Amino acid sequence: xxxxxxxxxxxxxxxxxxxxxxxxxxxxxxxxxxxxxxxxxxxxxxxxxxxxxxxxxxxxxxxxxxxxxxxxxxxxxxxxxxxxxxxxxxxxxxxxxxxxxxxxxx
Amino acid sequence: xxxxxxxxxxxxxxxxxxxxxxxxxxxxxxxxxxxxxxxxxxxxxxxxxxxxxxxxxxxxxxxxxxxxxxxxxxxxxxxxxxxxxxxxxxxxxxxxxxxxxxxxxxxxxxxxxxxxxxxxxxxxxxxxxxxxxxxxxxxxxxxxxxxxxxxxxxxxxxxxxxxxxxxxxxxxxxxxxxxxxxxxxxxxxxxxxxxxxxxxxxxxxxxxxxxxxxxxxxxxxxxxxxxxxxxxxxxxxxxxxxxxxxxxxxxxxxxxxxxxxxxxxxxxxxxxxxxxxxxxxxxxxxxxxxxxxxxxxxxxxxxxxxxxxxxxxxxxxxxxxxxxxxxxxxxxxxxxxxxxxxxxxxxxxxxxxxxxxxxxxxxxxxxxxxxxxxxxxxxxxxxxxxxxxxxxxxxxxxxxxxxxxxxxxxxxxxxxxxxxxxxxxxxxxxxxxxxxxxxxxxxxxxxxxxxxxxxxxxxxxxxxxxxxxxxxxxxxxxxxxxxxxxxxxxxxxxxxxxxxxxxxxxxxxxxxxxxxxxxxxxxxxxxxxxxxxxxxxxxxxxxxxxxxxxxxxxxxxxxxxxxxxxxxxxxxxxxxxxxxxxxxxxxxxx
Numbered sequence: 001x002x003x004x005x006x007x008x009x010x011x012x013x014x015x016x017x018x019x020x021x022x023x024x025x026x027x028x029x030x031x032x033x034x035x036x037x038x039x040x041x042x043x044x045x046x047x048x049x050x051x052x053x054x055x056x057x058x059x060x061x062x063x064x065x066x067x068x069x070x071x072x073x074x075x076x077x078x079x080x081x082x083x084x085x086x087x088x089x090x091x092x093x094x095x096x097x098x099x100x101x102x103x104x105x106x
Numbered sequence: 107x108x109x110x111x112x113x114x115x116x117x118x119x120x121x122x123x124x125x126x127x128x129x130x131x132x133x134x135x136x137x138x139x140x141x142x143x144x145x146x147x148x149x150x151x152x153x154x155x156x157x158x159x160x161x162x163x164x165x166x167x168x169x170x171x172x173x174x175x176x177x178x179x180x181x182x183x184x185x186x187x188x189x190x191x192x193x194x195x196x197x198x199x200x201x202x203x204x205x206x207x208x209x210x211x212x213x214x215x216x217x218x219x220x221x222x223x224x225x226x227x228x229x230x231x232x233x234x235x236x237x238x239x240x241x242x243x244x245x246x247x248x249x250x251x252x253x254x255x256x257x258x259x260x261x262x263x264x265x266x267x268x269x270x271x272x273x274x275x276x277x278x279x280x281x282x283x284x285x286x287x288x289x290x291x292x293x294x295x296x297x298x299x300x301x302x303x304x305x306x307x308x309x310x311x312x313x314x315x316x317x318x319x320x321x322x323x324x325x326x327x328x329x330x331x332x333x334x335x336x337x338x339x340x341x342x343x344x345x346x347x348x349x350x351x352x353x354x355x356x357x358x359x360x361x362x363x364x365x366x367x368x369x370x371x372x373x374x375x376x377x378x379x380x381x382x383x384x385x386x387x388x389x390x391x392x393x394x395x396x397x398x399x400x401x402x403x404x405x406x407x408x409x410x411x412x413x414x415x416x417x418x419x420x421x422x423x424x425x426x427x428x429x430x431x432x433x434x435x436x437x438x439x440x441x442x443x444x445x446x447x448x449x450x451x452x453x454x455x456x457x458x459x460x461x462x463x464x465x466x467x468x469x470x471x472x473x474x475x476x477x478x479x480x481x482x483x484x485x486x487x488x489x490x491x492x493x494x495x496x497x498x499x500x501x502x503x504x505x506x507x508x509x510x511x512x513x514x515x516x517x518x519x520x521x522x523x524x525x526x527x528x529x530x531x532x533x534x535x536x537x538x539x540x541x542x543x544x545x546x547x548x549x550x551x552x553x554x555x556x557x558x559x560x561x562x563x564x565x566x567x568x569x570x571x572x573x574x575x576x577x578x579x580x581x582x583x584x585x586x587x588x589x590x591x592x593x594x595x596x597x598x599x600x601x602x603x604x605x606x607x608x609x610x611x612x613x614x615x616x617x618x619x620x621x622x623x624x625x626x627x628x629x630x631x632x633x634x635x636x637x638x639x640x641x642x643x644x645x646x647x648x649x650x651x652x653x654x655x656x657x658x659x660x661x662x663x664x665x666x667x668x669x670x671x672x673x674x675x676x677x678x679x680x681x682x683x684x685x686x687x688x689x690x691x692x693x694x695x696x
Contacts, residue, residue, distance in 0.1 A: 006110055010521060010559070013160070023160065024521065024557070025575060025664065027575045044575040046523070067575065067607050070607075
């Protein structure tokens, strides 16, 4: 099943199947030991660079900063949602720790 | 690989979008195929329509481009009428009510809650009155900015209006310049005060003298590659070109064509001419312009008047256009403060009445989001100033009201991280009531931008505020980065971001404490900007002491995760959108 993935509005939204799903300004806790020295970086999403898919997981390459230490940059590919029977399902991004991965762009 | 946007533009773009737009308007919102919506929304921007953010589907922001902020007699009334008739949606703003018009930092007008189905009638009314939304957004020549009193400002050394008018008429709707890699922002000014704010534009024409055939001639020096967005602020750079007014269109069109042909179409973040100037350097820009885009010998730069620039410069002289000022013809122009640029539609109509009664009916919009009523004779001035409406839109406001600029924010904008306009109103009111400025300081500019796109031009303010998030007591809250010491003038400077992620309810306290430190440590009659300049970032960070005060902020939560932040039931799925033309929700049964 093909999935339409896009970054829209100059990096403000991730769109999945022509529907805006993930927005800048969210605050995520990351498992991203290479991004900064914080144990669990507290990462504010400022701009989506690209969006991809890893199996059934939608991932985004995101610019932002850790609000604990101020480190800015792109921590890697972060899971933002999943595909279930072709439908997009949100991850509870603000209440779980999201793992950052090196990855490839789809 | 070309971006989605470039692909969409290659299929349909420019003038031809209009007929599709009108077809969709005729058939209704639902007629836009779901899988084509993003493409059409991108294209609609070229005709001034921005689809509002998630939770507000089927509603649009409409931007009306008014070149140089110029509203001819009668046009202000039209703005008020269309705002009243078309700019009312399901959400009511607690400060501004139901229908309002926003004056932008590029001297344009923005209306919200516009229904697609109303667009043909709305366009017909605008165009019948000499107004248009064409190219107000999108990848083309945007609204040209400058000193809105061009032609009648007693401080000008050349009337820039004929040049602005020619550029606007030449490049609006010109297929050769309608599909650029990205937006193209132009400033043309003839006043010696720097009120064109050319330094932050892609292309700036600034007044300058040049010896031509033995005669001292007034024309323009050309600067290229300024802009504030994306944490990459640049001042426009001198490319060593002076141009006579009659050649301004040829040189400006040459530079726009150079950008069209050489700008980066593969990466929209890199698709501004400021990055091309970074890459090439100014000499190469000049060489390529000369070789490939103009068919006459370019003059070298002339003698500029930048040492006279006062606008938004933080020192003596005219820092804005608020207040009563003399025109060349002996009449007066009266600059009125419009706090954060937003006016209720009824107020716009009432001001249109006053403009007709006391002036010529004309109005002007400024880059500091204020409005000017020109052509007021001396003998009418006192009566005009005594009108009740001017208690609110004052020609002599508190410096905190006068200096406030704010972008649209999460109320409507997809990019913003925080609420802005209402917050800046709350900040200004609190500061006015609770903070004294040191003696002799009657100008203090605070700009609040919801994100790094910098629509409120935060980097050129005394205090720069930029949307962020942080945690307070463990909970995510809206926050602001605080920058200091930005401004224009002969030597423009961008603000230095000295304190990051201050919870929004602690920002007024931070400004109060900063101003107290300024008063205590100030040397003589030092300006705020000079005071900031002689301290390093660590010292400044110590002077900004965020603190809770009597200021209360009702919008600490994630206002982006609402359908409308001021609604009683504000969750994303509680709003009525998308709706039919009459505002009733479109349901799955439709």
